[in-house]
Amino acid sequence: MLQINKFRFFIQSGGLLEEVHWSVLKQLLLLCSLLSFSDANLRDKMLEREAVSPATVLLDAPAMPELPLPAKLPFFHKPHRNRLNPYGAPAQPPNYGHYVISAPPSSSGLSKPSMEKSGTVPASASLPPPHLAEISPAQRDPSTIPAGLAQPPLPPGISNCCGPDMVLKRGSHGCHCVYPIKLDILLLNVSSDPNWNLFLDQFASQLGLRVSQIELINFYMVSISGLNISMDITPHTGISFSASEAAGINSSLSAHKVHLDPALVGDYQLLNITWFKPPLLPQAPVSNMSPAEAPPNLPSTPAALVTSKKVKRPSLILVIGLGAIILIVAVISVVILCFCLSRREKHSKPFKETVAKQTSVEAIPAVGSLRHPTSTRFLTYEELKEATNNFEPGSILGEGGFGRVFKGVLSDGTAVAIKRLSSGGQQGDKEFLVEVEMLSRLHHRNLVKLVGYYSNRDASQNLLCYELVPNGSLEAWLHGNG
Ligand SMILES: Nc1ncnc2c1ncn2[C@@H]1O[C@H](COP(=O)(O)OP(=O)(O)OP(=O)(O)O)[C@@H](O)[C@H]1O
Numbered sequence: 371m372l373q374i375n376k377f378r379f380f381i382q383s384g385g386l387l388e389e390v391h392w393s394v395l396k397q398l399l400l401l402c403s404l405l406s407f408s409d410a411n412l413r414d415k416m417l418e419r420e421a422v423s424p425a426t427v428l429l430d431a432p433a434m435p436e437l438p439l440p441a442k443l444p445f446f447h448k449p450h451r452n453r454l455n456p457y458g459a460p461a462q463p464p465n466y467g468h469y470v471i472s473a474p475p476s477s478s479g480l481s482k483p484s485m486e487k488s489g490t491v492p493a494s495a496s497l498p499p500p501h502l503a504e505i506s507p508a509q510r511d512p513s514t515i516p517a518g519l520a521q522p523p524l525p526p527g528i529s530n531c532c533g534p535d536m537v538l539k540r541g542s543h544g545c546h547c548v549y550p551i552k553l554d555i556l557l558l559n560v561s562s563d564p565n566w567n568l569f570l571d572q573f574a575s576q577l578g579l580r581v582s583q584i585e586l587i588n589f590y591m592v593s594i595s596g597l598n599i600s601m602d603i604t605p606h607t608g609i610s611f612s613a614s615e616a617a618g619i620n621s622s623l624s625a626h627k628v629h630l631d632p633a634l635v636g637d638y639q640l641l642n643i644t645w646f647k648p649p650l651l652p653q654a655p656v657s658n659m660s661p662a663e664a665p666p667n668l669p670s671t672p673a674a675l676v677t678s679k680k681v682k683r684p685s686l687i688l689v690i691g692l693g694a695i696i697l698i699v700a701v702i703s704v705v706i707l708c709f710c711l712s713r714r715e716k717h718s719k720p721f722k723e724t725v726a727k728q729t730s731v732e733a734i735p736a737v738g739s740l741r742h743p744t745s746t747r748f749l750t751y752e753e754l755k756e757a758t759n760n761f762e763p764g765s766i767l768g769e770g771g772f773g774r775v776f777k778g779v780l781s782d783g784t785a786v787a788i789k790r791l792s793s794g795g796q797q798g799d800k801e802f803l804v805e806v807e808m809l810s811r812l813h814h815r816n817l818v819k820l821v822g823y824y825s826n827r828d829a830s831q832n833l834l835c836y837e838l839v840p841n842g843s844l845e846a847w848l849h850g851n852g
Pocket residue numbers: 767768769770771772773774775787789818836837838839840842843845
């Protein structure tokens with residue numbers, strides 16, 4: 371007697387399953403069980419005949435010359451996915467088959483399993499995405515199709531828009547890609563006519579999910595009442611599940627906290643659970659830990675970390691950018707200031723002495739309310755003293771009614787006659803300054819030009835500095851005694 375449960379109708383394309391009705395498959399299994407296959411060749415031939423059953427023809431799919439038997443099933447792996455191995459899941463792959471991820475043999479003419487909704491596998495036009503509701507003929511009535519199935523087909527442009535490990539979120543507008551949790555579950559003792567809507571309701575609600583978050587992407591029968599299903603669970607909000615959410619789903623399924631109606635499914639076994647999350651964290655982008663290692667409650671979710679990083683990163687960039695701008699502006703300002711100062715210093719060099727002298731004038735206390743004359747130079751006493759060699763007697767040119775006149779040379783080489791006034795007192799100081807103001811404003815070719823002056827009220831020092839008239843005095847020329 372053929373052990374019918376050893377047959378695995380390995381339907382690798384979800385698209386095929388949409389047309390392979392549950393009842394047809396069961397009839398096929400029943401037919402096989404009724405027949406006694408003593409000859410393996412006969413069994414294979416029978417399978418060949420069944421492979422081109424009307425259900426397959428309905429698909430317009432190429433006939434499968436050989437339906438793979440369990441022992442011949444290729445082992446497929448998920449190379450870029452990270453799994454949360456369920457609690458209690460067998461360490462070795464179960465003997466009823468392996469999770470299929472790779473493309474089936476080309477001879478089967480079937481497409482790759484539809485887990486690659488992100489676009490790595492082009493959707494077959496003739497094979498719409500499979501869904502569990504499409505298993506049963508009873509579910510083909512649109513009114514009874516679960517909510518996930520009621521979604522319209524994906525536009526071609528959108529179906530390829532998701533990045534690695536992401537899936538398109540059904541029911542969203544545009545290219546809304548999220549990181550899913552992928553589940554592989556073996557349903558045992560599945561009833562002959564299950565209400566999949568009810569199953570999904572129970573399954574989702576006990577996991578704290580919405581039915582719309584669950585999308586069944588692949589399934590295949592492993593026995594007459596066993597069904598291996600793969601599903602994507604997409605986050606309701608955000609782009610990925612948090613660690614605590616993933617751990618919660620994992621523990622609920624692993625610990626069999628999800629109780630399904632026995633009228634639908636007798637039991638289930640969690641084969642694989644894979645949690646995807648954004649690869650932005652510096653550590654491993656996706657967790658690869660067993661459920662036993664998974665902390666029940668992580669202190670912070672990856673999504674939260676990612677969000678905070680996303681928030682912090684722009685602010686950090688903003689701060690750095692502002693700092694750089696401020697630094698650049700400061701440097702440019704300093705350069706411009708230095709340039710202006712150097713130019714100003716260069717231009718003002720000839721007047722340096724004048725400025726210094728004028729500054730000295732301001733430093734000298736005013737005589738009463740009388741301001742110092744600004745129309746002529748204020749000469750320092752030290753300069754006059756140096757010019758006359760400390761007013762040495764040998765430099766005396768003559769002496770008038772107000773004091774002696776000394777010959778001297780200023781620091782700039784100007785030959786001058788310095789008259790040292792002997793009269794003092796505040797009244798004399800005032801008269802002196804008035805005279806200086808007047809003399810400085812008088813300009814005539816017959817008048818000796820006033821070069822500058824010095825006045826110190828406290829020291830009763832008042833000096834006038836004229837241009838030197840080198841030819842001596844008129845008296846000397848007239849009387850010849852100069
Ligand atoms: N700019 C000058 N260049 C050359 N020698 C001068 C100059 N000014 C004055 N002296 C000399 O100093 C002498 C004194 O001049 P000062 O002007 O003080 O007196 P005075 O003009 O001679 O008489 P008074 O003081 O009455 O005006 C002059 O006789 C002249 O020889």
